[in-house]
Amino acid sequence: MSEQISHIAERQAAEALIVDVDGFEGPLDLLLTLSRTQKVDLRQISVLALAEQYLKFVEEARKLRIELAADYLVMAAWLAFLKSRLLLPPDPEEDGPSGEELAAHLAFQLERLAAMRDCSARLMGRDQLGRDFFARGIPEGVERVRRVTYTATLLDLMQGYARIRTRDDFRPYTMDREAVMTMEQALDRMRGLVGFAGEWTDLASYLPEGWEVDPKRRRSATASHFAASLELAKAGAIDIRQDETFAPIQIRKRPDA
Amino acid sequence: MPDDAKENMGETVAESLFEAPPEAEQERMVEAILFASAEPVSIADMNARMPHGADASVAVQHLQKRYEGRGVAVVKVGEAWAIRTAPDLGFLMRKETVETRKLSRAAIETLAIVSYHQPVTRAEIEEIRGVSVSRGTVDQLLELEWIRFGRRRMTPGRPVTFVVTQGFLDHFGLESARDLPGLRELRAAGLLDNRPPPGEGTDEAEDEDEDQTDMFVSDDEEEEDDE
């Protein structure tokens, strides 16, 4: 911050050296000051007289050996040219703007600069914030609260799960074994159990404890027990029946077995 | 206008040398002082600033009455006075912005595992996902109140389990977690068939990365992943 300020200050100092020649801010400023001595409305100014005044000023400065910046000399040369244009009859051979046009433009520039000077004075004369009128002394900051919510769709969820399970397809994975009952296991169990019940009994009641609640385990156990009961029926150990489609499957120990 | 105002000001000042300004004028002055001061102002301080003969204590009480029921109130702070926002409008001084972000892939997968396998321990989630689950991911799901702690597992170490919440079911429009489509349905829906070719080992590495750094993936990335 302070570095920037000193930077600006340096630039301003540098500017002052270039611009502030003998108190004037450049040739146009000098011309404007000179024109004021004519004591007429800027719109009726005599540019010819002004050019003469300026050339005289530069001459004086030279006599006093005042070092004038280049732009003052450029302006002097241009005014000398303008003066000759204004004094001599127009040369029909020559192109370009007439002396009057050039003079009118210079007068316009002076008037415009004077107007802007006037405007800056009026602007700075206005009531100003922090000097003539005031803002709130104890502003209350607006507290910014940012709330972040997260969202996901059911599809995201399913795709996420599918993604994981798809990976399982090509990676050894042992977790599932907990929920899987093989036919061999079911067969072992049922061989021991079928003897106890002489009546028709729902196959579902043969499911081992702890396997009838979790759907995955229930599915696996049901499947393996069904397969096992088919196996037992084939071996002639049990009878198997179902009253209608989707009705409970019932099994019974074969009396003759 | 500014010129006029200046003239008026001159008049007011000149007048005030001879007599105290009218009450309404004193009230205006107190109003301006309280408004512009950076701190609460005492009666003595106000009197010192106001033209001779003015009585700030009367003026401030009139002002307080005038502001009754308005958006700001004239309040006494210790021995000094200040203008403050009416207490019921405090909410205007807060600007709440709500930002909706898509849940990261890591969080979605963790949530999916909890919903399909609940109750499930962190170790089990990690085993299923094949990558470690960052605390941030679990914390985020807990904070969203989509998962909560279930019973401890009766295995060595008695690890906590995670289950999904009613909030989860509400958000995803489910009656119960059992309504989630099973693997077969996922396959039927084509969700299981687009498996990445085996040997595309970058998948896992990416996952790790995600967990550790940016929890939230932009939508396009997400889409890319889904292809």
Next chain:
Amino acid sequence: MPDDAKENMGETVAESLFEAPPEAEQERMVEAILFASAEPVSIADMNARMPHGADASVAVQHLQKRYEGRGVAVVKVGEAWAIRTAPDLGFLMRKETVETRKLSRAAIETLAIVSYHQPVTRAEIEEIRGVSVSRGTVDQLLELEWIRFGRRRMTPGRPVTFVVTQGFLDHFGLESARDLPGLRELRAAGLLDNRPPPGEGTDEAEDEDEDQTDMFVSDDEEEEDDE
């Protein structure tokens, strides 16, 4: 759906249609918001902070009327609104006066030229002042946030232009740059024209002309730039 549930729903819908707070309440809200801020607040900003359905633009105009003749005034600054102390009471606030850095004559004139001729290029400022404009002068005005960069001029070299800011308007108590003193007269006198020196390309002159008509851009454009 049970009948009473439907009725309730109907009620809720009806309520939400009239959800906007009553006008007096909206005025209080705008009052609180403007009092709380040292900076001008735009209507959009007020609406964003007020409850749904509120219309700050109406409320602020009521508020402005209410404060007429009081110690503080509701003023329009560009497209925003602020509360400022009445200018005639400035003498009470000498204590609050912030010592501002004195501007150089070059800076003041440059500021005046930018405000009356905006958008204006550096070359145009130099043409009007008859001397080169140092970077320091421009930097100082930029730093004060009284001028800012406008659109680039569509002439060869695409020079940047300068325009005044809301901060400038606020500082000098102007509702808009159109309210600058004497602007109309200057324009009528042709003193805001950018007349090229005689003998220079007329093409350019046309371009300049176009920009001139564009001098005070429509408000929404202005706002767009402000963001």
